[in-house]
Amino acid sequence: MAMDKPAISFEPPRGxxxxxxxxxxxxxRVFDAWRRAAALxxxxxxxxxxxxxxxxxxxxxxxxVSEQIYAFDDKSGRHLALRAEMTPTLAxxxxxxxxxxxxxxxxxxxxxxxxxxxxxxxxxxEHYQWNIDVVGEAxxxxxxxxxxxxxSAMRIMGMPDSAYRVHVNNRAxxxxxxxxxxxxxxxxxxxxxxxxxxxxxxxxxxxxxxxAEGLPEEGVPxxxxxxxxxxxxxxxxxxxxxxxAVARLRELFSLASLYGYADRLVFDISVIRGLSYYxxxxxxxxxxxxxxxxxxxxxxxxxxLTSIGGDPTPAVGLGFGDVVVGEVLKExxxxxxxxxRSGIVIGYMFPEQRDAAITLAARLRSEGRDVDLxxxxxxxxHFFKRAGEGTALEAxxxxxxxxxxxxxxIKNLDTREEAAIDxxxx
Amino acid sequence: MAMDKPAISFEPPRGxxxxxxxxxxxxxRVFDAWRRAAALxxxxxxxxxxxxxxxxxxxxxxxxVSEQIYAFDDKSGRHLALRAEMTPTLAxxxxxxxxxxxxxxxxxxxxxxxxxxxxxxxxxxEHYQWNIDVVGEAxxxxxxxxxxxxxSAMRIMGMPDSAYRVHVNNRAxxxxxxxxxxxxxxxxxxxxxxxxxxxxxxxxxxxxxxxAEGLPEEGVPxxxxxxxxxxxxxxxxxxxxxxxAVARLRELFSLASLYGYADRLVFDISVIRGLSYYxxxxxxxxxxxxxxxxxxxxxxxxxxLTSIGGDPTPAVGLGFGDVVVGEVLKExxxxxxxxxRSGIVIGYMFPEQRDAAITLAARLRSEGRDVDLxxxxxxxxHFFKRAGEGTALEAxxxxxxxxxxxxxxIKNLDTREEAAIDxxxx
Numbered sequence: 001m002a003m004d005k006p007a008i009s010f011e012p013p014r015g016x017x018x019x020x021x022x023x024x025x026x027x028x029r030v031f032d033a034w035r036r037a038a039a040l041x042x043x044x045x046x047x048x049x050x051x052x053x054x055x056x057x058x059x060x061x062x063x064x065v066s067e068q069i070y071a072f073d074d075k076s077g078r079h080l081a082l083r084a085e086m087t088p089t090l091a092x093x094x095x096x097x098x099x100x101x102x103x104x105x106x107x108x109x110x111x112x113x114x115x116x117x118x119x120x121x122x123x124x125x126e127h128y129q130w131n132i133d134v135v136g137e138a139x140x141x142x143x144x145x146x147x148x149x150x151x152s153a154m155r156i157m158g159m160p161d162s163a164y165r166v167h168v169n170n171r172a173x174x175x176x177x178x179x180x181x182x183x184x185x186x187x188x189x190x191x192x193x194x195x196x197x198x199x200x201x202x203x204x205x206x207x208x209x210x211x212a213e214g215l216p217e218e219g220v221p222x223x224x225x226x227x228x229x230x231x232x233x234x235x236x237x238x239x240x241x242x243x244x245a246v247a248r249l250r251e252l253f254s255l256a257s258l259y260g261y262a263d264r265l266v267f268d269i270s271v272i273r274g275l276s277y278y279x280x281x282x283x284x285x286x287x288x289x290x291x292x293x294x295x296x297x298x299x300x301x302x303x304x305l306t307s308i309g310g311d312p313t314p315a316v317g318l319g320f321g322d323v324v325v326g327e328v329l330k331e332x333x334x335x336x337x338x339x340x341r342s343g344i345v346i347g348y349m350f351p352e353q354r355d356a357a358i359t360l361a362a363r364l365r366s367e368g369r370d371v372d373l374x375x376x377x378x379x380x381x382h383f384f385k386r387a388g389e390g391t392a393l394e395a396x397x398x399x400x401x402x403x404x405x406x407x408x409x410i411k412n413l414d415t416r417e418e419a420a421i422d423x424x425x426x
Numbered sequence: 427m428a429m430d431k432p433a434i435s436f437e438p439p440r441g442x443x444x445x446x447x448x449x450x451x452x453x454x455r456v457f458d459a460w461r462r463a464a465a466l467x468x469x470x471x472x473x474x475x476x477x478x479x480x481x482x483x484x485x486x487x488x489x490x491v492s493e494q495i496y497a498f499d500d501k502s503g504r505h506l507a508l509r510a511e512m513t514p515t516l517a518x519x520x521x522x523x524x525x526x527x528x529x530x531x532x533x534x535x536x537x538x539x540x541x542x543x544x545x546x547x548x549x550x551x552e553h554y555q556w557n558i559d560v561v562g563e564a565x566x567x568x569x570x571x572x573x574x575x576x577x578s579a580m581r582i583m584g585m586p587d588s589a590y591r592v593h594v595n596n597r598a599x600x601x602x603x604x605x606x607x608x609x610x611x612x613x614x615x616x617x618x619x620x621x622x623x624x625x626x627x628x629x630x631x632x633x634x635x636x637x638a639e640g641l642p643e644e645g646v647p648x649x650x651x652x653x654x655x656x657x658x659x660x661x662x663x664x665x666x667x668x669x670x671a672v673a674r675l676r677e678l679f680s681l682a683s684l685y686g687y688a689d690r691l692v693f694d695i696s697v698i699r700g701l702s703y704y705x706x707x708x709x710x711x712x713x714x715x716x717x718x719x720x721x722x723x724x725x726x727x728x729x730x731l732t733s734i735g736g737d738p739t740p741a742v743g744l745g746f747g748d749v750v751v752g753e754v755l756k757e758x759x760x761x762x763x764x765x766x767r768s769g770i771v772i773g774y775m776f777p778e779q780r781d782a783a784i785t786l787a788a789r790l791r792s793e794g795r796d797v798d799l800x801x802x803x804x805x806x807x808h809f810f811k812r813a814g815e816g817t818a819l820e821a822x823x824x825x826x827x828x829x830x831x832x833x834x835x836i837k838n839l840d841t842r843e844e845a846a847i848d849x850x851x852x
Contacts, residue, residue: 008481008734010522013506016475018519021533024471040791042769042798044817045450049442049552050476050538051496051508055434070477072498075542080439082477093444096436102812104801107447112476116501126475134801141780141801152791258784260792308434343468354567358684365466365578366686372468375530375560375567386528391470 015117015125025339025391026329027128029157030322031110034130037153038108041145043132046107048089050114054079059308060088060277068115082114086131087304087317094135095310103136103313106145124323130296133317135305140248142316143281143300144255150285150296150318151261157325161261163332164295167268168252168283171299173235173245174272180239181222187215191223198227198270229269252281277301281316287328295328296320341393341414343370347383348398357398359424360408388413396421441543441551451765451817452755453554455583456748457536460556463579464534467571469558472533474515476540480505485734486514486703494541508540512557513730513743520561521736529562529739532571550749556722559743561731566674568742569707569726570681576711576722576744577687583751587687589758590721593694594678594709597725599661599671600698606665607648613641617649624653624696655695678707703727707742713754721754722746767819767840769796773809774824783824785850786834814839822847 012018019027038045054071070082083089086109094101109131117123132149134142147166154164174195178188190213194206207220215223229235232253236246249267256262273282282299286292298318305313330337344364348357354377361373372392374383380397387395395411402408402423410421438444445453464471480497496508509515512535520527535557543549558575560568573592580590600621604614616639620632633646641649655661658679662672675693682688699708708725712718724744731739756763770790774783780803787799798818800809806823813821821837828834828849836847 008485009479010518010734010736012475012518013477013479013500013504014502016477018475018522019471019473020519020523021470021472024473027473028471039769039796040794042771042796042818044447045445045454046447047445047450047453049438049444051439051442051540051552053435053439059434070498070500072496074439074496076440078439092436092438093446096444097446102815106798114477126477137801139802141784141799144784145799145801148788148791255784258781258788260788308436310436343465345468355684358567358570358681362574362684362686365574368466370465370468372532373567373571375563375571376565389528392468 015123017124017126026326026337027322029329029337029339030325031128033153033157034108034110034320036156037149038130038132040152040156041106041149043106043108043149045109046090046093047109047111048086048093050082050112051080052083052089052092054081056088056092056308057081057083060085060091060304068117070114070116083111084115085113085319086111086129087133087301087319088308090131090133090135090317091304091308091310094313095305095308098305098311098313104142105133105135107135108132108149128322130320130322131317132320133315135315136313137316138302138314140251140255140281142314143252143283144259146298146316146318147256147261147265147283148259150320151264153320154285154295157329158333158336159325159329160332161264162288163328164264164285164287166265166283166285167271168249168265168281169268169271170245170249170281171272171278172280173243173249174269176239176243176245177226177229177235181226183219183222187213187219189213190215191219191226192272194223195227195270196272226269230267232267235267235269248281273297273299277304279303287331291331292328293324295325339391341391343372343392344394344396344410345372345374345387345390345392346396346398347374347380347387348377349380350377350400352400353377353398353403355426356403356423359426360396360398360421363424398423441549443550443552452752452763453748455755455763455765456751457554459579459583460534460536460746462582463575464556464558466578466582467532467575469532469534469575471535472516472519473535473537474512474519476508476538477506478509478515478518480507482514482518482734483507483509486511486517486730494543496540496542509537510541511539511745512537512555513559513727513745514734516557516559516561516743517730517734517736520739521731521734524731524737524739530568531559531561533561534558534575554748556746556748557743558746559741561741562739563742564728564740566677566681566707568740569678569709570685572724572742572744573682573687573691573709574685576746577690579746580711580721583755584759584762585751585755586758587690588714589754590690590711590713592691592709592711593697594675594691594707595694595697596671596675596707597698597704598706599669599675600695602665602669602671603652603655603661607652609645609648613639613645615639616641617645617652618698620649621653621696622698652695656693658693661693661695674707699723699725703730705729713757717757718754719750721751765817767817769798769818770820770822770836771798771800771813771816771818772822772824773800773806773813774803775806776803776826778826779803779824779829781852782829782849785852786822786824786847789850824849 058066114126232246236243256265271284278299279302280300284297285295300316302314346357346361361371364371407420409418411418484492540552658672697710704725705728706726710723711721726742728740772783772787787797790797833846835844837844
């Protein structure tokens, strides 16, 4: 060992996170809910390496994202990168076996994703994102099933139904409305941008933005008219009735009633989710008080596979990051965000009780009980202080008298209640 | 969407793995066993980003490993790398909070690790490695607890106790023996190398190797004498009795008896585990027939923290990769390596039964049952064919008659037995 070298930084690289056991407990609360919800709703787990070919990632990413990719060459000169999102990888894996996979696929992955961003407001350069996707189903049952998994995950991680809303829109509805209102194709992007800014900046600034983008003056009030649409009935009326895009949204809301999560959905004309990529229904979940960024988001993207050279395949996907939901959970649950105590911790007073402590631990573990065994003798005061600061629910401390009597006390650290526990014969 | 671009490769980057749901099932069998065993034995989960500072990784890695690190610079010129192992990160995290953490720590992580190797015999450039470590405990209870977690994981993943052995040695014993046998310090590395080659190459080649390394001729038979040591009694006798290193090994074997895994441990003088790093007991697990590389390995490394500038801290660690154990499981379990069927799949014949299928799925999911819901109508033959090829244990298929009667049949796909299931009122 080189013991003479100077100390080096103990911090993780800038923008990367360490998870000590306390932080890991919250992360596991979220990850476990994601895994459980995926299983509950029949999504199969898949995964791929965080290292992808740079070409694949650039193919889907917009210009901005492309600049934010962590790219590097391997020792053979291959252009590689750390993925910024899971979807290009999903598309690649599906395209590679498009002839043999059984569609529709319902797949789930928890993927670490990297993005080189300027470090503002505690933004990180990596996060974990739960991806669930239905690939190969054109009907709205795909959207409904994806949202079932997402809302199930929220419930499993302890988020009250009232604490968030899923804002739903349809890109096709926006398309119909823009045509109906007479916006030229060249101005659609500016209108999308304005809708996206609704509520985030004053109306005058949005109007100035639209003018700067070259929208004719008579178009500006029409954009605000669009922005003010607050129900499917209003949207349908503006379109003269019979809108296919409205019908599609109505179908999703109707399915949501059957699934039992319709109370958490709201129609929101301002949900856009970027300028390309999505082709139909889009959605974003926010905490009810709108204090945080989107908790999860997604929608239908029927062109994904063709973009990398695969066969045309309808698809619906959702991305659900670990950072925002962690913030919302801490806000909503407060102290309840910490995991409940569980398991048993066993300690002992003198070396003479060590073997009894080990055999007791071995017996309880063989019964499937989680046991943290002290590795050295300690004073009872020190043992119970550490046990109280730890995560175990029950504590057993062995002294000479316990060994003599063949029985010890097991103490519940929540209720302070004690019970007798027999010691195994040595 | 850019639909006119040419197709790109659908393969993952060279040496990286895709996990389709079938491969993911085996991986989850292993990962779930690791997580369960960690909880069972009171190891707390931790994690850190796969991206580390290059300096940290180079500090611990030997020359060879240093050349195999995937290194890159971020856009600010920081020298970063994908970790090749978790231990430097563990050391960094412990050192960062050495004043506030409660020792001994018992920590567990499943870490993806990267190594740029020449691609031979299907070797990959990334793997997952379970790391469990006890930091801050000098007694052999640390080794015993680490091996308890490792052997528990083997059992949980379905590995028979008879299918593997943990080969145990003590670096301090080798030190005592080399001194006793009169090997000069400069020849210790050559002797370690020869021990490491025991059984892997013919004796004449080992002898040639020793001579090439400059070992005096009279030393060669002494090395073979060392190699032939097959019990702690023999080793103790060679040392004239009273060896502290032998006593330490005896203590570990005695602890293993109390824990209940002594039948899986064997003393093996040839276990070396590299030339530096480890300071005491070392161990490696192999399948009993020795057809595969080591399943897991580790030992005591009391100098790790000082090597990066932290305070001296005793530590025991274990690394358990996902690749070799996956191969051994497939060999040992054969068809039983596939997961048991579980959950329910629900299908329906015509669009008119869709809502009933959804409400049935919603009810079963609210009861906590895993339900894969078909997203479109299908013919019964097609539904049951796909269900049979899938992973669900039970299947429900709704036709017009089922809706009319308010009851359907639920079929067990293993036993072919059927039972009635009430449908919720719509």
